[in-house]
Amino acid sequence: MKKLKFILLFFFIFISGAAADVKFPLMISNDLKYSDGKLLVDTANMQFYLVKPNWTNVLEIISTWNGLDNQNKISKNPGNIQIQKSFILNGNLILLALENDNLHFIELDSELNLINNLIIANLNNSPGTNAFDLVPYDTTHFFLRVNESLYSFIKNEDLFIYEIKDEKVNSFNVIEDNSKPKLALIENFSDFNMLKVENLKGEVEFQLRLSSGEINNIQQFNDLLLVTSYIEGANSTLLEVVNLKKREVTFSDYFDVQPENLAFSQLRNGNVQIACINHDKESIRLNLRELQNFSELVNYSSIKLNEEINEPISLVFVNNLYFALFRNYIIAFNEDLVIQLNDFVQLGKNFKTTPNLKIYNNSLLISSTYYSEVFNLEQNQYWMFYSLLNYISKYIVPLILLLFIYIYYMKFRKQKRLLREITELPSSGLMIILNKTGEISRINKQARDLLGIESGIPLNKHILEYFTLAFTSELKAFVIDGLLNNLYITKKIMLRKENQNFEFVFSFSPIWSTSGSIKGYLLNGYNITEQLERKRISNWAQLAHDMQTNLLTIKLNAEQLHSEENAENQSRLGKILHQVNLLQRRVRDIVTVGRSNKLELVRTSAEEIFNEVTGEFDATVFPTITINMNYTNFDLFCDKPKLIRAIRNAIENGIKAIPDQKGRIDLSSWTDSNYYYFQIKDNGVGMDEELKKKILTPYFTTSKDGSGFGLGTMIIQQVVELHYGKLNINSEKGKGTELIIKIPKNIQSKSR
Known part of the structure; x- marks a missing residue:
C-alpha cells in the first residue's frame, strides 16, 4: 500500500511538472530585435528595410539587407527630412517625408538608390498629427491618402504621375463591385459619415449615409463592406455592414472594444466571423460571433484567459489565424476559438504605439515606428503529447485526487461516525478523546455530567483545565500519569460527588497512527457502583432469607403472649408485632432485589x-x-x-x-x-x-x-x-x- 501511494505521488508530481509548461501546436522564439526603428520586409525578394526616426545623433537613418543574416547591409542618411511613413511597394521602399512643410514622395530601390522624389503637398496648415494610407491597385497604379486628400498615382516607366481624386476623404479602400475595381470612400461630416462608391474615373455609382464616428477601417468580404468607426465618448466601436448588391446597410451594432481589438475573417460557409478582445476589471475574454445572412449575429463563443495576461494591444487576422497581442503575451487562435499559440512575451514595455504584424517564411514580424521584433514561428512537434499531459493534469488528475479524497473522506467519516456512535452508547461509559497535545476533541454526555462541563462551555482546551471540581483530583493525577508515560494504564478510583460515593474503573490509552506516532489519547471510565451494590444486595438477600426464620419465631411467641390479658403486655406486644411486620417487609424487599x-x-x-x-x-x-x-x-x-x-x-x-x-x-x-x-x-x-x-x-x-x-x-x-x-x-x-x-x-x- 505504501509503495502504491509513493508511485501515485510521483506520478502526480511528474504530471503537474510536465503540464505546468502548457504547449500548443505553434511556439515562438525570439530571434532579432530592432530597438531603434521600423522593420519592413519585401517577402517576394526577402529584402529587409530598417527605417529609423530622425535622431540628430544617428547617421544611419535607412538600412537594407537581403535575408535574415544581415549580409550585404547598406545604410544611408537621406538628409534633413522628417520621415512620416514608410511602405513597401513593388519591392521598393516608399517614404513619405517632410522637408520645410513640403510632403515628399520618395521611392528607393533595394540598394537605396533614389528613383523618385516628388513634392505632392504642402502641410503647413495641416493638423498636428498627419494621417497616411497607401493602397495599391496593381503594379503601376496605387492610391495614397494624405490627411483628407486622396491621390491617384500611375507609374509611367520609372516616373509616377499623380492627381488629386478627392479632398474630403476620411478613409478609403480599393474594392471590387460586379467584378470591377472601384473606390469606397468615407467623407466625414459633423453629424454623419457618407459612404461613396465610385469607379476609377471618379464617377459616383451610389452613396449611403452612415452614423457619425471616427472611421477606422473599411474591409470587403465578397458583397459586403465592413465599416468600423470609433465612438470616443462611448469608448466603443461601431460596425456597419453594407450590402453592395442591395446598396444598403444591413447590419449595425456597437462593440465595447477599441477598434484595434476587433478583427474579421470569412468562413468557409461564406459568413463573416467577428472576433474581439473584451477587457474589463475582472477578466480578459476572446469572443467570436458569426454574421449570418448579412444581418444576424449567431454562434457566440467565448473563452476566458488566464489572469496573468495583461492589457490587450491589438488583434489581427493573418494566415488563417487570429493573432492577439498583449502587453505580456502573444496568443493565436483559429476560427473555432482553439488556441494554437500561447507564449509569454514582454511587448508592452517596447511598443509604445499599436504595432503592425506580418508573417513570412515561418517568421513573425511585429513592428512599430520606434521598435521592431522578429520571432521564429515553429510547429511544436510534441504539442499533442503536451496537450495530453495538460488534459490529464487538468481533468484526470483532479478526478483521481477527488476520488482518493472521497475514499479517504468516506473512511474518515465512517470511522468518525463509528467513534461518535460508540462514544454516545450508554454502555460505553464515560469517554473522552484527546488529540496528541492533550486537548479535548470529543466528549460524551456521561463525561460532561461527571466533570460538570455544561454544553455551552467550549472544548478544544487541555483536559487538565476541566478538572476544576475537588473530587476529580485523583482522576486528574491519573490522567497526568498517562500523558507523561504514553502507556496503557487502568485504575479503580472512588469519586464522592454530591454526598454520594461512586466507584469507577478508568483506563487511559494512547491512539497510534499508521506511522507509529501518537495522534491522540482515549480516557474511558465505567461506573461499577451498581454492580457492586447488586453483589452486596445478593449477599444481603441470603442473610435476609436466614433472618425470616428468626423473625417468624419472635412473631409466634409474641402472639402467644398476646393471649394473656394484661394491658401493659398488650401495648408492648402490639408494638413488637408492628415492628416485626415492618422488618418482614424490609426483608421481603431485600429478597425481591436479590432473587x-x-x-x-x-x-x-x-x-x-x-x-x-x-x-x-x-x-x-x-x-x-x-x-x-x-x-x-x-x-x-x-x-x-x-x-x-x-x-x-x-x-x-x-x-x-x-x-x-x-x-x-x-x-x-x-x-x-x-x-x-x-x-x-x-x-x-x-x-x-x-x-x-x-x-x-x-x-x-x-x-x-x-x-x-x-x-x-x-x-x-x-x-x-x-x-x-x-x-x-x-x-x-x-x-x-x-x-x-x-x-x-x-x-x-x-x-x-
Missing part, C-alpha cells in the same frame, strides 16, 4: 391486588393517611407477589412524601386495547425537574435521616421491567406525584 428475574404468572384481578395491598397498611399505624380506591376491575396475568410489592412500595413512597403525615393516596386502574394500568397518586411535596431525573437511579434516596436505602423505587422499576411494562412518573413541585404502571396484555407470549 432471580423469573416471572411466575398467575391469573388474578385488579380488585384482588388492591385489596391485598391496602390490607398491609394498618389504619392505626397511619391514622392521618386516607387511601382511596377508584378502580375498574379486570382480570390479568401477572406475577402477583411482585406486582403487589411494587404497588405497596409506591404507596409507601407516597406516604413518606406527605408532610406531617397528613394526606391521601388515590389508587386507580383501567385498561385499553394494549395495556392494564395501575395508578398510584399522592398529594405530597412533589418533585422538581432535577429530582425527577435522579429518581430512577439505583439506590438513590431522598431520605435525610438514613432510614431509606433507595430500594423502593428500584424494586418498582425492576418489577415493571420484568413484566415487559412501562413506568411513567409525573410530578410537580408542591402538588404531588403520580406513578402509572403499564402491564402489557400480551405478557404471556412475551414471557415464553
Whole structure:
C-alpha cells in the first residue's frame, strides 16, 4: 500500500511538472530585435528595410539587407527630412517625408538608390498629427491618402504621375463591385459619415449615409463592406455592414472594444466571423460571433484567459489565424476559438504605439515606428503529447485526487461516525478523546455530567483545565500519569460527588497512527457502583432469607403472649408485632432485589391486588393517611407477589412524601386495547425537574435521616421491567406525584 501511494505521488508530481509548461501546436522564439526603428520586409525578394526616426545623433537613418543574416547591409542618411511613413511597394521602399512643410514622395530601390522624389503637398496648415494610407491597385497604379486628400498615382516607366481624386476623404479602400475595381470612400461630416462608391474615373455609382464616428477601417468580404468607426465618448466601436448588391446597410451594432481589438475573417460557409478582445476589471475574454445572412449575429463563443495576461494591444487576422497581442503575451487562435499559440512575451514595455504584424517564411514580424521584433514561428512537434499531459493534469488528475479524497473522506467519516456512535452508547461509559497535545476533541454526555462541563462551555482546551471540581483530583493525577508515560494504564478510583460515593474503573490509552506516532489519547471510565451494590444486595438477600426464620419465631411467641390479658403486655406486644411486620417487609424487599428475574404468572384481578395491598397498611399505624380506591376491575396475568410489592412500595413512597403525615393516596386502574394500568397518586411535596431525573437511579434516596436505602423505587422499576411494562412518573413541585404502571396484555407470549 505504501509503495502504491509513493508511485501515485510521483506520478502526480511528474504530471503537474510536465503540464505546468502548457504547449500548443505553434511556439515562438525570439530571434532579432530592432530597438531603434521600423522593420519592413519585401517577402517576394526577402529584402529587409530598417527605417529609423530622425535622431540628430544617428547617421544611419535607412538600412537594407537581403535575408535574415544581415549580409550585404547598406545604410544611408537621406538628409534633413522628417520621415512620416514608410511602405513597401513593388519591392521598393516608399517614404513619405517632410522637408520645410513640403510632403515628399520618395521611392528607393533595394540598394537605396533614389528613383523618385516628388513634392505632392504642402502641410503647413495641416493638423498636428498627419494621417497616411497607401493602397495599391496593381503594379503601376496605387492610391495614397494624405490627411483628407486622396491621390491617384500611375507609374509611367520609372516616373509616377499623380492627381488629386478627392479632398474630403476620411478613409478609403480599393474594392471590387460586379467584378470591377472601384473606390469606397468615407467623407466625414459633423453629424454623419457618407459612404461613396465610385469607379476609377471618379464617377459616383451610389452613396449611403452612415452614423457619425471616427472611421477606422473599411474591409470587403465578397458583397459586403465592413465599416468600423470609433465612438470616443462611448469608448466603443461601431460596425456597419453594407450590402453592395442591395446598396444598403444591413447590419449595425456597437462593440465595447477599441477598434484595434476587433478583427474579421470569412468562413468557409461564406459568413463573416467577428472576433474581439473584451477587457474589463475582472477578466480578459476572446469572443467570436458569426454574421449570418448579412444581418444576424449567431454562434457566440467565448473563452476566458488566464489572469496573468495583461492589457490587450491589438488583434489581427493573418494566415488563417487570429493573432492577439498583449502587453505580456502573444496568443493565436483559429476560427473555432482553439488556441494554437500561447507564449509569454514582454511587448508592452517596447511598443509604445499599436504595432503592425506580418508573417513570412515561418517568421513573425511585429513592428512599430520606434521598435521592431522578429520571432521564429515553429510547429511544436510534441504539442499533442503536451496537450495530453495538460488534459490529464487538468481533468484526470483532479478526478483521481477527488476520488482518493472521497475514499479517504468516506473512511474518515465512517470511522468518525463509528467513534461518535460508540462514544454516545450508554454502555460505553464515560469517554473522552484527546488529540496528541492533550486537548479535548470529543466528549460524551456521561463525561460532561461527571466533570460538570455544561454544553455551552467550549472544548478544544487541555483536559487538565476541566478538572476544576475537588473530587476529580485523583482522576486528574491519573490522567497526568498517562500523558507523561504514553502507556496503557487502568485504575479503580472512588469519586464522592454530591454526598454520594461512586466507584469507577478508568483506563487511559494512547491512539497510534499508521506511522507509529501518537495522534491522540482515549480516557474511558465505567461506573461499577451498581454492580457492586447488586453483589452486596445478593449477599444481603441470603442473610435476609436466614433472618425470616428468626423473625417468624419472635412473631409466634409474641402472639402467644398476646393471649394473656394484661394491658401493659398488650401495648408492648402490639408494638413488637408492628415492628416485626415492618422488618418482614424490609426483608421481603431485600429478597425481591436479590432473587432471580423469573416471572411466575398467575391469573388474578385488579380488585384482588388492591385489596391485598391496602390490607398491609394498618389504619392505626397511619391514622392521618386516607387511601382511596377508584378502580375498574379486570382480570390479568401477572406475577402477583411482585406486582403487589411494587404497588405497596409506591404507596409507601407516597406516604413518606406527605408532610406531617397528613394526606391521601388515590389508587386507580383501567385498561385499553394494549395495556392494564395501575395508578398510584399522592398529594405530597412533589418533585422538581432535577429530582425527577435522579429518581430512577439505583439506590438513590431522598431520605435525610438514613432510614431509606433507595430500594423502593428500584424494586418498582425492576418489577415493571420484568413484566415487559412501562413506568411513567409525573410530578410537580408542591402538588404531588403520580406513578402509572403499564402491564402489557400480551405478557404471556412475551414471557415464553
